[in-house]
Amino acid sequence: MKKVFMTWMTLCLTVVALACGSNDPEVDGVTSANEQNGEGNGSATGKRSLVIFFSRAGENWQVGNVERGNTAIMVDYIQEFADVDVFEIVPEVAYPSNYMECVNYVNDVEIPQNLRPAYKGDIENITDYDNIFIGGPIWCGQPPYIFRTFFEKHAGELTSKTVIPFGTHGGSGVGSYVSLVSEYYPTAVFLEQLGIAGVDIRKDSSKTIVAEWLKRIGLDKKSTNYDMEEQARQEIAQFLREWSAAMIAADTEALGRMMADDIVLTHITGQTQTKQEWLEEVAGGSMDYHEIENRDVNITLIDSLTADLSFTSVITATIWGSRGTWTLHNNMRLAKHNGRWIRVNREDASAVRSVRSATHADSAEYTLGGIRTTGNKGIVIRNNKKYISR
Numbered sequence: 357m358k359k360v361f362m363t364w365m366t367l368c369l370t371v372v373a374l375a376c377g378s379n380d381p382e383v384d385g386v387t388s389a390n391e392q393n394g395e396g397n398g399s400a401t402g403k404r405s406l407v408i409f410f411s412r413a414g415e416n417w418q419v420g421n422v423e424r425g426n427t428a429i430m431v432d433y434i435q436e437f438a439d440v441d442v443f444e445i446v447p448e449v450a451y452p453s454n455y456m457e458c459v460n461y462v463n464d465v466e467i468p469q470n471l472r473p474a475y476k477g478d479i480e481n482i483t484d485y486d487n488i489f490i491g492g493p494i495w496c497g498q499p500p501y502i503f504r505t506f507f508e509k510h511a512g513e514l515t516s517k518t519v520i521p522f523g524t525h526g527g528s529g530v531g532s533y534v535s536l537v538s539e540y541y542p543t544a545v546f547l548e549q550l551g552i553a554g555v556d557i558r559k560d561s562s563k564t565i566v567a568e569w570l571k572r573i574g575l576d577k578k579s580t581n582y583d584m585e586e587q588a589r590q591e592i593a594q595f596l597r598e599w600s601a602a603m604i605a606a607d608t609e610a611l612g613r614m615m616a617d618d619i620v621l622t623h624i625t626g627q628t629q630t631k632q633e634w635l636e637e638v639a640g641g642s643m644d645y646h647e648i649e650n651r652d653v654n655i656t657l658i659d660s661l662t663a664d665l666s667f668t669s670v671i672t673a674t675i676w677g678s679r680g681t682w683t684l685h686n687n688m689r690l691a692k693h694n695g696r697w698i699r700v701n702r703e704d705a706s707a708v709r710s711v712r713s714a715t716h717a718d719s720a721e722y723t724l725g726g727i728r729t730t731g732n733k734g735i736v737i738r739n740n741k742k743y744i745s746r
C-alpha cells in the first residue's frame with residue numbers, strides 16, 4: 357500500500373485529501389441506508405435513482421488500453437443490479453488517452469489553473485430523482501475537476517438529496533467524493549460509498565461486490581421492484597383518469613399529449629381514425645362526450661416502459677348528432693416516453709422493447725409512435741440499459 361501511495365504522491369504533486377491506499381473495496385466512512393433509516397433492506401424503495409459518472413477510456417493505470425473506462429464498467433454493474441437512469445459526463449475536449457500525458461496535464465494545467473472543463477449536453481431533471489449515485493476515478497487524490505463544472509452548473513440541485521459516492525481508483529480510495537459533494541451540497545445525505553481498485557474492476561468478484569453493496573443500501577432491483585411496479589400502476593391509473601376527464605372537457609391539447617402522433621384509433625362506431633381526425637371531431641363537437649364511467653380496470657406491465665391497460669367504460673356521448681350510452685371494452689397499449697405514459701400502437705410499443713438490444717446510435721434513431729427521441733433529454737436504451745439521451 358505504501359508503494360501505491362508514494363507513486364501517486366510522485367505523479368501528482370498536488371495531492372488533495374488522499375485517502376489511505378487500499379486495493380480492497382472500501383465501504384466505510386458513511387452511513388448505510390439501513391443504519392440511517394433504522395430498518396431493513398428496501399428502505400429506499402419506490403424512489404427514483406440516477407447515476408452521474410465520468411470515466412476516461414484510453415491507457416489506464418495498471419490496466420492498459422481500454423475502450424471503456426474502469427468506472428464505466430462499474431456503472432454497467434450498477435445498471436445490471438439496480439433500476440437507475442444514467443447521465444455520463446463527457447468532456448467537450450477529450451483528455452489525452454496516453455496515461456502519462458493525462459497525468460501531466462491534470463497535474464500541471466487543470467489543477468494549478470483551477471479549470472472547469474466543459475462537458476457535452478446536460479441533464480435538466482436531477483430534482484426528479486431521490487437517490488443520486490456520483491462516481492468516477494480519483495485524479496491526484498480527488499475527483500476530476502469536471503465534477504466541479506457539473507456541480508457549479510447544478511448549484512443547489514443536490515441539496516438534501518441522498519447521494520451514493522462510488523468510483524474506481526489506483527489505491528487512494530474514493531472518500532474524496534464525499535468531501536467534494538459536501539463542499540457543494542452541505543446538506544446532502546450520504547449512503548455507504550463503494551470504491552474498487554481500477555485494476556480489479558473487470559473481475560467477477562467486483563461484480564459481486566457491487567451487487568452486495570446495492571443490496572446493503574437497499575437499492576438493488578429486488579428491493580425496489582415491487583414499489584416501482586406499484587408506482588407504474590398508480591401512474592397508469594392516473595393516466596386513465598386524466599384521459600377520461602380530457603375527453604369530457606374536449607381538451608384536445610391534453611388528449612394530443614397523451615397519444616403518439618401516428619396512433620390509429622378505433623372509436624365508438626368501430627371505425628378507425630388517425631389522431632388528427634379524432635381530435636378534429638372532438639374539437640368540432642361532432643364527438644361530444646358527456647359522461648364516462650370506467651370499471652374493471654386491469655393494468656399489465658410488460659416491462660418498465662410498456663403496459664397494457666384494459667377497462668370497461670360506460671360512455672354517454674353525442675356522436676354525429678345522436679345521443680346514446682355505450683358500454684365499451686377498451687384495450688390500450690401504453691409506453692413511457694420522457695417520463696410520461698402515452699398511448700401508442702401495439703407495434704410501436706414492441707419497437708420500444710426491441711431497442712433494448714440496439715446500439716446507442718440505433719436507439720438515437722428510433723421513433724416511438726412517430727416521436728423521434730433524438731436530441732430529446734429523454735431516456736434511451738443501450739445494451740439493455742437506460743441512458744439519459746444528450
Ligand SMILES: Cc1cc2nc3c(=O)[nH]c(=O)nc-3n(C[C@H](O)[C@H](O)[C@H](O)COP(=O)(O)O)c2cc1C
Nearest residue numbers: 411412425426427493494496497524526527528554
Ligand atoms: C490523471 C490521473 C491521475 C490519477 N491520480 C490518482 C490518484 O491520485 N490516486 C489513485 O488512487 N489513482 C489515481 N489515478 C488512477 C485512476 O483513479 C484509476 O485508474 C481509475 O480506475 C480510472 O478510472 P476511469 O477508467 O473510470 O477513468 C489517476 C489516473 C489518472 C489518469
